[in-house]
Amino acid sequence: MTSPEQANTAENPWPVRTISFKIADWIHRLGAVWVEGQLTQINVRRGTRTAFLTLRDPAADMSLSVTCDPMLLQRSAVPLTEGARVVVYGRPNFYAGRGTLSLRITDIRPVGIGELLARIERVKALLAAEGLFDPRRKRPLPFLPHTVGLISGRASAAQRDVLAVAAARWESVRFDVRDTPVQGPTAVPAIIEQLALLDDDPHVQVIIIARGGGSVEDLLPFSDETLLRAVADCRTPVVSAIGHEPDTPLLDLVADVRAATPTDAAKRVVPDVTAELRAIAELRRRSAGALRNWVHREERVVEGLRSRPVLANPLRMIDDRQDRVDAAVRDIRRSTRHLVTVEEHRTERLAAQLATLGPAQTLARGYAVVQRTDIDQPRAVRSIAELPDGGEVRIRVADGSAAAVITRSDAARPQHPSTQEDPQ
Structure with missing residues (x-):
C-alpha cells in the first residue's frame, strides 16, 4: 500500500495532520536563535504556566508571537513593559493542533541605554560613510510654501505649537496634517507611509516631522535606519523638529533643515508676514530716498552745466x-x-x-608775306625756287593783300650785310 508521503495527488491528498507535522518538522530544524524586537503585548494569566508576548519589528509592520515561562518575566532585572526593546533567545515552535507559529524563549534581556546609543552610533557611522549627512544634499526651503505637510502625534503639543505659531506669522498658510504615532513599535511604519504620501503630493512644498521631547527610548524611531533612508530619498525638503535643543536624533542630520523645537520649525518654514511687510515698507522708503537723492544730484549737475559761459551765452x-x-x-x-x-x-x-x-609789326616796317595760292595747301614762300613762272601768289602787306602772277623770277645776288639797304 502506498504511503501518503509517497503519493500526493488530487486523488490521494495529504491529510491536515500530515502537512502540519511536516511544517513542524522543518521549523523545529531551525534551532535556537537570538532575536531583537519591541514588546507590544504582555499577557500573563494567573494560574497558568505560559506567558504570551508579541515581539514587533520596530522598522517594519511585522510581529511574532512569543511564549515563555511567567517566571522568566519576573526574574528580569529591569521591569518589562510594553514598548521595551529586548533581545530574546528561543526556538521556533509550530503548534500542529492549531497551526500556529510562536517563538518559545528561554532567555530575555532588556536592551539598555548604552546598547541603544551604541547601535545609534553604528547607524550614524554607516549613513555618514554613504554621504547622507553631506551638506551639499540639503535642499533650500521655499520662501512662501503653497502647502506645508506636518507629521506629528494626534492633538500633541508639538502639533499645536507648529499650527499656532504658523497661523500667527501668516494667517493664509495651509497645512496638510498627518497624525501618526511618534513612539512605540508602530511609529516608524506609520511615519514612512505618511511621508511617502506627502512627498507625492505636488502641492506640498515642505514637510515638517515634529515631536515633543522625551527619553532616548521614546525618540528611537527618529534614529531608525529605515526612516532615515526614506527621508533622504524624499524629493520635498524635510524639516526635523524632534524634541528640544539637547535632543539630537539622527533625523536631525539627514533632514534638510534641523529645527531646535517645533516652534522653531514653524518660524523657519512660515515667514512672518508682519516682519516682511515692515521690510518691504523699509525697502520702499529707502528706494524712494535713493531715487530722490539721485534726482537732486543730477539736477545739481545740470545746473552746473547750465551755469558755464558756453551754455549761459552760447x-x-x-x-x-x-x-x-x-x-x-x-x-x-x-x-x-x-x-x-x-x-x-x-x-x-x-x-x-x-x-x-608778332608779324603785324614786321609788316608795318615795310615787309610783305608771299603765299602760293595755286596749290592744295597754300603756304608762305621761303625760296625763289618756289615761284615758278605763271604761278599764282598772294602778297600780304601791312594794310592788306593783293593777288599776282609770276612772269619772271630772278635769283638775288649775295650782298655784304653792311651794304644792304633798309626796305623802306
Whole structure:
C-alpha cells in the first residue's frame, strides 16, 4: 500500500495532520536563535504556566508571537513593559493542533541605554560613510510654501505649537496634517507611509516631522535606519523638529533643515508676514530716498552745466570772433584785388611783348608775306625756287593783300650785310 508521503495527488491528498507535522518538522530544524524586537503585548494569566508576548519589528509592520515561562518575566532585572526593546533567545515552535507559529524563549534581556546609543552610533557611522549627512544634499526651503505637510502625534503639543505659531506669522498658510504615532513599535511604519504620501503630493512644498521631547527610548524611531533612508530619498525638503535643543536624533542630520523645537520649525518654514511687510515698507522708503537723492544730484549737475559761459551765452564765442572774421574777410578781399591787379599788369606786359614780336609789326616796317595760292595747301614762300613762272601768289602787306602772277623770277645776288639797304 502506498504511503501518503509517497503519493500526493488530487486523488490521494495529504491529510491536515500530515502537512502540519511536516511544517513542524522543518521549523523545529531551525534551532535556537537570538532575536531583537519591541514588546507590544504582555499577557500573563494567573494560574497558568505560559506567558504570551508579541515581539514587533520596530522598522517594519511585522510581529511574532512569543511564549515563555511567567517566571522568566519576573526574574528580569529591569521591569518589562510594553514598548521595551529586548533581545530574546528561543526556538521556533509550530503548534500542529492549531497551526500556529510562536517563538518559545528561554532567555530575555532588556536592551539598555548604552546598547541603544551604541547601535545609534553604528547607524550614524554607516549613513555618514554613504554621504547622507553631506551638506551639499540639503535642499533650500521655499520662501512662501503653497502647502506645508506636518507629521506629528494626534492633538500633541508639538502639533499645536507648529499650527499656532504658523497661523500667527501668516494667517493664509495651509497645512496638510498627518497624525501618526511618534513612539512605540508602530511609529516608524506609520511615519514612512505618511511621508511617502506627502512627498507625492505636488502641492506640498515642505514637510515638517515634529515631536515633543522625551527619553532616548521614546525618540528611537527618529534614529531608525529605515526612516532615515526614506527621508533622504524624499524629493520635498524635510524639516526635523524632534524634541528640544539637547535632543539630537539622527533625523536631525539627514533632514534638510534641523529645527531646535517645533516652534522653531514653524518660524523657519512660515515667514512672518508682519516682519516682511515692515521690510518691504523699509525697502520702499529707502528706494524712494535713493531715487530722490539721485534726482537732486543730477539736477545739481545740470545746473552746473547750465551755469558755464558756453551754455549761459552760447553766441558769445561767435560775437567775440566776429571782428576777427570781418578783418579776415577784408584781408582776403584786399589780397584778391592786389592779385588781380598784378596779373592784369603782367597780362598787359605780355600782350605788348607779343605785339612787338608778332608779324603785324614786321609788316608795318615795310615787309610783305608771299603765299602760293595755286596749290592744295597754300603756304608762305621761303625760296625763289618756289615761284615758278605763271604761278599764282598772294602778297600780304601791312594794310592788306593783293593777288599776282609770276612772269619772271630772278635769283638775288649775295650782298655784304653792311651794304644792304633798309626796305623802306
